[in-house]
Amino acid sequence: MSVGIVSYGAYVPKYRIKIEDIARVWGDDAEILKSGLMVNEKAVPDVDEDAATIAVEAARAAVNRSCIDAQRIGAVYTGSESHPYAVKPTSTIVAEATGATPVLTAADFEFACKAGTAAVQACMGLVSSGMIDLGLAIGADVAQGAPGDALEYTAAAGGVAYVIGNKESELVAIIEDTYSFTTDTPDFWRREGMPYPEHGGRFTGEPGYFKHVTNAAKGLLNKLDTKPEDYDYAVFHQPNGKFPSRAAKMLGFSKEQIKPGLVVPRLGNTYSGSCMMGIAATLDQAKPGDRIFATAFGSGAGGDAFSITVTDKIDEIRDNAPKVEELLADPIYVDYATYARHKGKIKIA
CATH class of the missing domain: 3.40.47.10 (Thiolase/Chalcone synthase)
Structure with a gap:
């Protein structure tokens, strides 16, 4: 099913x-x-x-x-x-x-x-x-x-x-499978009553973002026996533009694959909406049969990877609500x- x-x-x-x-x-x-x-x-x-x-x-x-x-x-x-x-x-x-x-x-x-x-x-x-x-x-x-x-x-x-x-x-899209990688890595936190979060700078990059994104992504690729070139698009969590671009390169995905979903330069980091916004922007232009590889990251820390295939149904519903590009305009x-x-x-x- x-x-x-x-x-x-x-x-x-x-x-x-x-x-x-x-x-x-x-x-x-x-x-x-x-x-x-x-x-x-x-x-x-x-x-x-x-x-x-x-x-x-x-x-x-x-x-x-x-x-x-x-x-x-x-x-x-x-x-x-x-x-x-x-x-x-x-x-x-x-x-x-x-x-x-x-x-x-x-x-x-x-x-x-x-x-x-x-x-x-x-x-x-x-x-x-x-x-x-x-x-x-x-x-x-x-x-x-x-x-x-x-x-x-x-x-x-x-x-x-x-x-x-x-x-x-x-x-409109089948989620073929998902894979998560999680550890207790204290890279970012906010205690009850604190108005703003704090972050452990040296934990943010390698032990936080890149370790969890790459391990979740590799875990799903291995599970499905797929390769980056099997996908038309890729989306990675976007705390900035630099991290997802580097993660894509580390995993073997191209700039062309991540470009449609890389909305952070005009939007910023929407935290829980970040990777999901990239997927939405990609669905806004993907064709039936296209495959999307996506990996979210959450500080604390963990990564969730998804393999998604777009269906014919996408063309029936896509224009019935504002696209991400329309939301970013004006x-x-x-x-x-x-x-x-x-x-x-x-x-x-």
Whole structure:
């Protein structure tokens, strides 16, 4: 029995801030930062947007794209590291807003930037077991970065939702298999009550991102006995533009394979939505029969790899909701003061 994607939807706020406008405040060299990070600007939430509202918009887009009866959704799982409530699920808000309530199961997921793909895997299991008809898996974040911290240059806002099912006539993409690689690597964390995360610099690259991304990817390639050249596209978690480009090269994927899904230069790092946004951007242009290889990364740390094959159904539903490219178009640029207000960095005594 096949399991895969029945529909997908994305949401990106209209507001952006350019890297040079952040660098100007802190006295940093914007050109060096842009070159090193391969990020030019990032998405900024409006004053009334948070991970829940972003998740709702992405979920509604996914439901509308395939004209799904929301009452068929038996599970709603939202992955985020910026849930608006410490105690109150985001997923119940999404379920109510999309008309899916009552649902069999709803819960919020946390695993840094791979919480959304962990939700996809959970939905895959529930659908495959027959416990639910459809599952809704979301990755949404209003990513945090302390003023002046390196994270502030990339931490962005956005979200993606995937409807997971197993009726072959409905699948726009078959998820052939998935493989995860997880260890306890303390590269990034935020304790309860802390407004901003901290990161262990020397753990971020090799022991964090690259170890887990490459091991998850190699594990799935070995499991399926496939090679990078067997795929038309590849997507890797995008904390910046440099890391996924290097990971692709290490694994034998080409620049051409990752280019369609590499949206971070114009979007920033949407954390739980990062890899999922790259997959959505790829689905926006993939043809029936194309294969997509994707690997998400979450600090703490773990990687989730997926092998996906696009079906004929994609052409029927693709234009029924905004594409990622459309969401990135015509941004409204803000200065640092407006950005700080939107992000709640300015506290009123």
